[in-house]
Every structure is written in C-alpha cells, then in structure tokens.
Amino acid sequence: MESSFTIVAEPNRRAILGLLLSSERSVGELERELRLSQPSVSKHLRVLREAGFVEARGDAQRRLYRLRPEPLMELDEWLAPFRRYWSKHLDALERHLDRMDRKTTTKPRKRHGKK
Amino acid sequence: MESSFTIVAEPNRRAILGLLLSSERSVGELERELRLSQPSVSKHLRVLREAGFVEARGDAQRRLYRLRPEPLMELDEWLAPFRRYWSKHLDALERHLDRMDRKTTTKPRKRHGKK
DNA sequence: ATCCTTTATTACTTGCCGGTTATATACGTG
DNA sequence: CACGTATATAACCGGCAAGTAATAAAGGAT
Numbered sequence: 107m108e109s110s111f112t113i114v115a116e117p118n119r120r121a122i123l124g125l126l127l128s129s130e131r132s133v134g135e136l137e138r139e140l141r142l143s144q145p146s147v148s149k150h151l152r153v154l155r156e157a158g159f160v161e162a163r164g165d166a167q168r169r170l171y172r173l174r175p176e177p178l179m180e181l182d183e184w185l186a187p188f189r190r191y192w193s194k195h196l197d198a199l200e201r202h203l204d205r206m207d208r209k210t211t212t213k214p215r216k217r218h219g220k221k
Numbered sequence: 222m223e224s225s226f227t228i229v230a231e232p233n234r235r236a237i238l239g240l241l242l243s244s245e246r247s248v249g250e251l252e253r254e255l256r257l258s259q260p261s262v263s264k265h266l267r268v269l270r271e272a273g274f275v276e277a278r279g280d281a282q283r284r285l286y287r288l289r290p291e292p293l294m295e296l297d298e299w300l301a302p303f304r305r306y307w308s309k310h311l312d313a314l315e316r317h318l319d320r321m322d323r324k325t326t327t328k329p330r331k332r333h334g335k336k
Numbered sequence: 337a338t339c340c341t342t343t344a345t346t347a348c349t350t351g352c353c354g355g356t357t358a359t360a361t362a363c364g365t366g
Numbered sequence: 367c368a369c370g371t372a373t374a375t376a377a378c379c380g381g382c383a384a385g386t387a388a389t390a391a392a393g394g395a396t
Contacts, residue, residue: 192290
C-alpha cells in the first residue's frame with residue numbers, strides 16, 4: 107500500500123481534494139475545473155480512492171466523488187509532534203504568525219513586544 | 222523550487238525529521254540510526270536544507286543538523302481547511318477517535334451515545 | 337606535510353509515476 | 367437495437383528521483 111504522504115505529494119491530487127472540500131463532484135466537473143484530461147483525472151481518483159481519501163457514489167453514468175477524512179487525519183497526526191515542537195520555539199513561531207498576519211491584513215501592523 | 226509535500230513524501234526524509242525532533246544530529250549519527258549509506262543521508266539532508274526543513278551548524282569536521290519549523294507549518298496550514306471539514310462530520314471523527322483510543326488504552330471502552 | 341575522519345559531490349543506473357492515445361465498459365435515450 | 371455520454375482501463379513513453387560507487391573536500395591530529 108501507498109503512504110498517504112506520497113499520495114498527497116501530487117499537486118493535481120491536492121487540487122482535487124481541495125475542490126471536494128466544498129462539495130462532491132463528478133469526474134467531468136473535476137476534468138473541467140482542473141483542465142486535466144479525463145483519463146488523468148480518473149487515474150488520480152483511483153489512487154485517491156484506493157488510499158481512502160475519497161469514495162465514489164454512482165449517479166447513473168456519472169460517478170460522484172466525495173472526501174473521506176481518515177487519511178488526512180493520519181497526516182495530521184504525523185504533524186502533531188512537530189506542532190508541539192515549534193510551539194516551544196516561540197520566536198520562529200512569532201515571525202511566522204507575523205508573516206501570516208501581514209498577508210491577510212491591510213491595516214497597519216501592531217508592532218510586537220520586543221522594542 | 223520543490224513543494225514541501227514532495228519533500229516529506231520520502232520515508233527516509235520523514236525519519237530524519239523525526240529524529241531531529243528530539244535533538245540535533247550529525248550525518249554519521251543519522252547514517253547509523255537509519256542504516257542508510259552516507260551519500261544517501263547527505264543527499265537527503267541537502268534536499269531538506271534547500272527546502273528549509275533543516276539547517277546545519279558546523280562542529281569541526283562534523284555538521285550538526287537541526288529542525289526548522291516553517292515548512293512543516295506550511296503543511297499544517299494546508300491541512301487546516303480539512304481539519305475544519307472533518308470536525309463537522311462528527312460521526313467519522315468519533316469513529317476515528319474511538320480507534321485512536323482503543324490503540325492507546327487497555328481499559329474497557331465507554332460505549333458512545335447511539336444505543 | 338601526512339594521515340585519518342567526516343561530509344559533500346559527481347556520474348551512473350534503475351524503478352516508478354504521471355501524462356497521452358486508444359479502447360472498453362456502463363448507463364441512459366431514441 | 368443503435369447511439370451518445372460518462373467513466374474506467376490498458377499500453378506505452380519520458381522524466382525524475384533515489385540508491386550506489388567513486389572521488390573530492392574540509393578539518394583535526396601527529
């Protein structure tokens with residue numbers, strides 16, 4: 107079996123998962139939204155399905171794919187110890203949060219503690 | 222540049238990161254603990270370094286590698302919307318937590334809500 | 337300067353993965 | 367039934383990434 111990490115390493119597969127986040131989709135929809143060939147989409151979906159990331163439900167000749175949470179949870183669990191790690195290294199964390207902040211806000215920065 | 226996902230897709234690379242979690246290590250130490258060839262370790266470290274996962278500090282002829290949090294945070298951020306997703310699908314979440322629980326506990330399960 | 341240790345780099349090979357084309361299968365419609 | 371649509375599968379190809387062997391480079395000890 108394939109590791110969940112290698113599955114998600116593929117950009118188009120991540121894109122598919124991202125789309126399924128909002129609602130289930132047919133192969134054709136994914137094909138159009140991602141501008142991929144149909145066989146390519148089917149192939150990725152097969153990989154995702156066999157790895158448990160998605161499941162299919164047949165609607166006539168279409169097949170509607172939807173997310174399944176487990177494998178992504180697995181990834182999340184692997185990350186957990188690292189989260190604990192960097193929550194101790196506060197300085198780096200702050201720099202990071204600062205960057206995040208700067209990205210999403212237009213208002214002037216609230217200069218932080220030091221100085 | 223390489224996506225953080227593809228970097229972490231490699232099992233040995235994950236292993237390296239896992240080890241660095243507890244303390245910084247030299248190439249030779251990683252080599253022994255992971256039973257990998259020296260060039261292989263150096264190569265992985267190069268990839269990890271160029272992607273910002275680790276940084277090196279020279280101690281004489283040795284080089285001590287330690288973790289850097291940013292790229293892993295990036296992964297974590299990608300996962301965020303999915304975390305939100307599955308926290309709404311409580312049933313699957315519960316089944317999952319149940320499994321987790323079962324893994325780490327020896328005491329009898331507390332059968333949950335439905336029946 | 338020579339030697340030893342530790343790490344980096346190069347050149348090469350090989351296996352795998354994703355894309356494409358072509359074909360098959362499933363299902364509905366006339 | 368024949369036909370159109372939607373999806374899956376097969377066969378093939380090209381590229382890339384990881385391992386290895388050999389060599390270089392850096393630093394310390396004598």
